[in-house]
Amino acid sequence: MTDLLTLAGVHTHVGRYHILQGVDFSVAEGQTTMLLGRNGAGKTSTLRTIMGLWQASAGQISLGGQRIEKSATPDIARLGVGYVPESMAVFSDLSVKENLVLAARDGPLDDTRLEWIFGFFPALKRFWLSRAGALSGGQKQMLSIARAIVEPRKLLLIDEPTKGLAPAIVVALIECFAEVKRRGATILLVEQNFHAARELGDKVLVMDNGKIVHRGEMAALASDVALQERLLGLSLEAHQ
Amino acid sequence: MTDLAASGALPKPKRDILPVLLPAIVALAMLPLIGSGSSWVTLTVASLAMGMMIFIMASGLTLVFGLMDVLNFGHGAFIAVGAYVATLVLLPLASWVQADSLWLNLAVLAPAALLSMAVSGALGLVVERVLILPVYGQHLKQILMTTGGLIVAEQTLYALWGPQIIPLPLPTSLRGSFIIGDIAIAKYRLLAMLVGLVVFAGIQLVLNRTKIGLLIRAGVENREMVEALGYRIRRLFLGVFMVGSGLAGLGGVMWALYREQVHASMGNDLTVLVFIVVIIGGLGSIGGCFIGALLVAMVANYGGFLVPKLALVSNILLMVAILMWRPRGLYAVTSR
Amino acid sequence: MMILSGDPPRSRVLSIVLIVIIAALAVTPLLFPGAKAMNVATKICIFAALVASYDLLLGYTGSVSFAHTMFYGIGSYSIAIALYSMGPSWAAVATGVIVGLPLAMLLALGIGLFSLRVEAIFFAMITLAVASAFLVLASQLSWLTGGEDGRSFQLPELLRPGTVLISKDVFGFELNGRVLTYYVIFIASAAMILALLRVVNSPFGRVLQAIRENRFRAEALGFRTVFHLTYANCLAALVAAGAGMLNALWLRYAGPDTSLSFSIMLDILLMVVIGGMGTIYGAIIGATIFILAQNYLQALMGAASNAAADAGLPLLPGLLHPDRWLLWLGLLFIASVYFFPTGVVGRLRNPPRPSS
Numbered sequence: 030m031t032d033l034l035t036l037a038g039v040h041t042h043v044g045r046y047h048i049l050q051g052v053d054f055s056v057a058e059g060q061t062t063m064l065l066g067r068n069g070a071g072k073t074s075t076l077r078t079i080m081g082l083w084q085a086s087a088g089q090i091s092l093g094g095q096r097i098e099k100s101a102t103p104d105i106a107r108l109g110v111g112y113v114p115e116s117m118a119v120f121s122d123l124s125v126k127e128n129l130v131l132a133a134r135d136g137p138l139d140d141t142r143l144e145w146i147f148g149f150f151p152a153l154k155r156f157w158l159s160r161a162g163a164l165s166g167g168q169k170q171m172l173s174i175a176r177a178i179v180e181p182r183k184l185l186l187i188d189e190p191t192k193g194l195a196p197a198i199v200v201a202l203i204e205c206f207a208e209v210k211r212r213g214a215t216i217l218l219v220e221q222n223f224h225a226a227r228e229l230g231d232k233v234l235v236m237d238n239g240k241i242v243h244r245g246e247m248a249a250l251a252s253d254v255a256l257q258e259r260l261l262g263l264s265l266e267a268h269q
Numbered sequence: 270m271t272d273l274a275a276s277g278a279l280p281k282p283k284r285d286i287l288p289v290l291l292p293a294i295v296a297l298a299m300l301p302l303i304g305s306g307s308s309w310v311t312l313t314v315a316s317l318a319m320g321m322m323i324f325i326m327a328s329g330l331t332l333v334f335g336l337m338d339v340l341n342f343g344h345g346a347f348i349a350v351g352a353y354v355a356t357l358v359l360l361p362l363a364s365w366v367q368a369d370s371l372w373l374n375l376a377v378l379a380p381a382a383l384l385s386m387a388v389s390g391a392l393g394l395v396v397e398r399v400l401i402l403p404v405y406g407q408h409l410k411q412i413l414m415t416t417g418g419l420i421v422a423e424q425t426l427y428a429l430w431g432p433q434i435i436p437l438p439l440p441t442s443l444r445g446s447f448i449i450g451d452i453a454i455a456k457y458r459l460l461a462m463l464v465g466l467v468v469f470a471g472i473q474l475v476l477n478r479t480k481i482g483l484l485i486r487a488g489v490e491n492r493e494m495v496e497a498l499g500y501r502i503r504r505l506f507l508g509v510f511m512v513g514s515g516l517a518g519l520g521g522v523m524w525a526l527y528r529e530q531v532h533a534s535m536g537n538d539l540t541v542l543v544f545i546v547v548i549i550g551g552l553g554s555i556g557g558c559f560i561g562a563l564l565v566a567m568v569a570n571y572g573g574f575l576v577p578k579l580a581l582v583s584n585i586l587l588m589v590a591i592l593m594w595r596p597r598g599l600y601a602v603t604s605r
Numbered sequence: 606m607m608i609l610s611g612d613p614p615r616s617r618v619l620s621i622v623l624i625v626i627i628a629a630l631a632v633t634p635l636l637f638p639g640a641k642a643m644n645v646a647t648k649i650c651i652f653a654a655l656v657a658s659y660d661l662l663l664g665y666t667g668s669v670s671f672a673h674t675m676f677y678g679i680g681s682y683s684i685a686i687a688l689y690s691m692g693p694s695w696a697a698v699a700t701g702v703i704v705g706l707p708l709a710m711l712l713a714l715g716i717g718l719f720s721l722r723v724e725a726i727f728f729a730m731i732t733l734a735v736a737s738a739f740l741v742l743a744s745q746l747s748w749l750t751g752g753e754d755g756r757s758f759q760l761p762e763l764l765r766p767g768t769v770l771i772s773k774d775v776f777g778f779e780l781n782g783r784v785l786t787y788y789v790i791f792i793a794s795a796a797m798i799l800a801l802l803r804v805v806n807s808p809f810g811r812v813l814q815a816i817r818e819n820r821f822r823a824e825a826l827g828f829r830t831v832f833h834l835t836y837a838n839c840l841a842a843l844v845a846a847g848a849g850m851l852n853a854l855w856l857r858y859a860g861p862d863t864s865l866s867f868s869i870m871l872d873i874l875l876m877v878v879i880g881g882m883g884t885i886y887g888a889i890i891g892a893t894i895f896i897l898a899q900n901y902l903q904a905l906m907g908a909a910s911n912a913a914a915d916a917g918l919p920l921l922p923g924l925l926h927p928d929r930w931l932l933w934l935g936l937l938f939i940a941s942v943y944f945f946p947t948g949v950v951g952r953l954r955n956p957p958r959p960s961s
Contacts, residue, residue, distance in 0.1 A: 080497055131483055410943075416871070
C-alpha cells in the first residue's frame with residue numbers, strides 16, 4: 030500500500046508560537062487515518078499546514094510523490110485535496126446551491142453525485158436555494174462536507190466534523206464517510222468522538238505538544254484501555 | 270436513517286429593508302420643510318443624479334475593501350485622472366461637443382468616458398502592484414503608501430497639466446432642462462441617473478449571475494476558504510481593483526462635466542464624500558454603497574438648500590447618526 | 606540622561622546630528638538673523654513639537670489620524686482670536702491658552718471615544734471626514750475666525766520686533782522682541798518634546814506600545830485600553846494645540862491655510878515617516894529635513910528645471926519645477942514607508958549589517 034501523504038520533520042511557527050515541532054507521519058492511500066490528541070496539541074495546525082494556509086517553517090510534505098510544503102493553497106487544493114475546516118466556513122451570503130457550484134471546480138454539478146449526497150443529507154436538497162447562513166449548525170456541517178465531496182478527491186482533510194452536533198446527525202455523517210471511504214478516498218480525520226473514530230479509522234495517530242507520540246492500528250488502540258489513558262489522559266470509552 | 274427533515278422549515282430570512290427605505294423617507298420628510306413642490310422635485314432630481322455619480326466613484330472602493338481588505342486612500346487620484354483624460358478627447362473635439370446634436374455629443378462623450386476608464390484602470394494596475402501588493406496585509410503601511418500615492422499623483426497632474434482650472438463645457442444637447450409645468454429637470458442629471466443605474470445593474474448582474482461574482486461574494490466573506498476550494502483569488506483582486514479604479518475614472522468624468530471644470534484637487538474633495546458613503550453603506554456592500562450615496566447626495570442638496578453653510582458638516586452628522594444606529598454601516602457584509 | 610528620560614539617541618551619528626540641529630537652532634538669531642533663516646528655524650521648532658505629538662499617536666499607539674491639524678488650528682485660532690478681540694496684552698495670551706488647551710482636549714476626548722465605538726479601520730477615514738468638516742466650519746464662521754482671510758493681531762509689547770531690549774552695540778547683535786519670541790518658541794518646543802519623551806518612556810508609554818503590538822492581548826492582560834488610548838489622544842492634542850499657539854505668536858496670524866489645511870496634515874505624515882515612527886527623535890530629524898527641503902530645495906529645483914527647459918527636454922521642466930517639490934518628497938515618502946519603515950532614526954540606530 031502506498032503512502033499518499035507524507036510529512037517529515039514539519040515545523041510551523043505562527044507568530045511567536047512554535048506550534049508544530051517536528052511532525053512525522055504518513056497516510057496510506059485508500060485508508061482512513063484518525064488524528065487524535067488533546068485540545069491544543071496541534072491537530073488543526075497540522076491540517077492547516079498541509080493545506081498551505083500556514084506555511085511550514087521547516088520540513089517536507091509530499092502528496093502523491095509531489096512536494097507541496099511551499100505550494101500555495103489553491104494549487105494544493107487542485108491536486109485533489111478537499112478540506113473541511115473546524116469552523117465549517119460555509120459562505121453565508123450564498124445559497125446552498127452556490128456553495129456547491131463554487132466547490133465543483135472541475136465542471137458543472139454532477140446530478141448523480143448530488144443525488145448520492147442528498148441521500149445522506151436530505152436537508153441540502155430541501156434548502157437548495159436558501160441562504161447558507163440560515164441553516165442550522167448541523168446543516169452547515171453537512172454543507173461543508175458536501176462541498177468537499179461534490180467531486181471525487183484524492184485526499185480529504187476533515188477537522189472535527191461531529192463537534193457539537195446532535196447524535197442523529199453524527200450518525201448520518203458516519204454513514205457518509207463510510208461510503209466515501211468505500212469508494213476509495215483517502216481520509217485524514219481529526220475527531221474527538223470515539224465512536225466515530227472507531228467506526229471509521231483504520232490507522233490512528235496521536236499528537237501531543239506539536240509532535241506525533243503514537244502511531245498504529247486503530248483496532249489496537251481501541252482495545253487497549255491503559256494505552257488510551259496514557260496517551261489521551263482518559264479512556265476513549267468515557268469520552269463519548 | 271433518522272429523519273433529518275425533522276428540523277423543520279427554515280425561517281424566512283428577514284429582509285432588511287429599512288435601509289432601502291431610508292432615502293425615500295428622507296426625501297418625503299424634506300417635502301414639508303422645503304415647501305415648494307417644484308423646488309422639491311428639482312432638489313430630489315439633483316440628489317439622485319449626484320448620488321449616482323458618487324455611487325459610481327465609491328462602488329469600486331467598497332468592493333476592493335470588502336474583498337481585499339485594502340484601504341486605498343489614494344482613490345481620489347483615479348477620479349481626477351479620469352477627468353483629466355476626458356479633456357484629452359473633449360477639448361480637441363470641441364466642435365462635436367458644441368454641436369446641438371445628441372448623437373454627435375454622445376459620439377464624443379462615449380470614447381472620452383471609455384478612455385478615462387481605461388487609463389484609470391491601467392493606473393489601478395500600477396498602483397496595486399507598486400503600492401499595495403508590497404505591503405499587503407499591513408493596514409498602517411497601506412494607508413501611508415496610498416496617501417503617498419495620492420500626493421505623487423496629484424503633483425504629477427499639476428506637472429502635466431498645470432495648476433489652473435480647466436473649463437470643461439457641457440455638450441450642447443445636454444444643457445438645459447425639460448420643463449414640465451413649473452418643474453425644471455436638468456437633462457444632464459437625467460443622463461447621470463441613467464448611467465448610474467446602468468452601472469448598478471451591471472454590478473448586481475455580475476455579482477449575482479456570474480461565477481466571478483460568486484467568487485467575489487464568497488471571497489468577501491472568507492478569502493481563505495475560497496483558496497482552499499482551489500481558486501487563485503489573488504488574481505481576481507487585481508481585476509477587481511482595476512475595475513474599481515476604472516469606475517472611479519468614469520465618476521470623475523461625469524463629475525467634471527457636472528461642475529464643468531477639471532482641477533487636480535477634485536480628487537481630494539471627493540475622497541472625503543466617497544469615504545463617508547463607503548462607511549455609511551458598510552464596507553463591501555454594493556447595496557449599502559448605493560443607499561449611502563443617495564443619502565449623502567440628499568444631505569448635500571437638501572441641506573445646501575435649507576442650511577447652506579453646513580453642507581459638509583451635515584454629512585459628518587449623517588455619518589455619525591448612522592454609525593450610532595449600526596456601527597458597521599447599513600449592511601455589514603464582511604466577517605471582519 | 607535624566608532629561609532625556611532614559612531614552613538617548615542610541616547612535617553616535619544620530620547624536621551628532623541632533624546636537625548640530627539643536628545648536629544651530631539655539632544660535633540662529635545670533636548667527637543667521639535674516640528673516641528667512643529665522644522663519645525656517647522657527648518652523649522647524651514648531652513642527653518638531655507638532656510632529657512629535659503625532660508620533661505619540663502613530664508611532665506609539667499605532668493609530669492613523671488625519672485630524673491632527675484640527676488641534677493645531679484650535680491652538681492657533683485661540684491665541685489669534687483672543688489677541689484680536691482683547692487687544693495685545695498678556696491677559697489675552699493667557700486667555701487664549703486657557704481656552705485653547707481644554708478645547709483641544711475636549712475635542713480629542715470626543716473623537717477618541719467615538720472612534721472606539723466603531724471599528725479601528727474606520728478611524729482613519731472618519732478623522733479625514735471630521736478634519737475636512739472642521740476646515741469648512743472655520744471658513745464659514747467668519748465672524749469669529751475671519752473666514753478665509755484669517756485673523757491678524759498684534760503681540761504684547763515685549764514680543765514685538767520693534768522692542769529693543771539690548772541694542773546692537775553691547776554684544777554685536779540686537780536682542781529685540783522678535784528674538785525673544787523666537788527663544789520662547791524654542792524653549793517651549795523643547796520642553797514639549799522632552800515631556801513627550803518622558804511620557805513614552807514611562808510605564809504608561811510601555812502600555813501604549815503593548816497596545817500597538819496587540820490590543821486584544823493588552824486588554825486580556827487587564828489594561829484598560831480605552832483609558833490609555835483616550836489619554837494618549839488628549840496628550841497629543843494638547844501638544845499639537847501648544848504648537849499651534851506658538852505658530853500664531855510667530856506669524857501674528859492664524860488662518861485656514863496656515864493652520865488647518867490638509868497639506869499640513871500630509872506634511873506631518875511625511876515628516877514623521879521619513880524621520881522615523883515611534884522614536885520621538887524622528888520628529889526632529891523629519892521636520893528639519895522637510896522644512897529645509899521646502900525652503901532651500903526649491904531654489905535647486907528651479908535651477909534644474911530651467912536647465913532642462915533650456916536643453917529642450919520634454920517632461921522634465923514640469924516635473925522639476927520648484928512648485929513640484931512635494932512630488933519628489935512624496936516619492937521619498939513612499940520609498941521610506943517601504944524601504945526604511947523605521948525612518949532615518951531607525952536606519953541610524955540599526956545600520957543594515959553587511960550580509961555575511
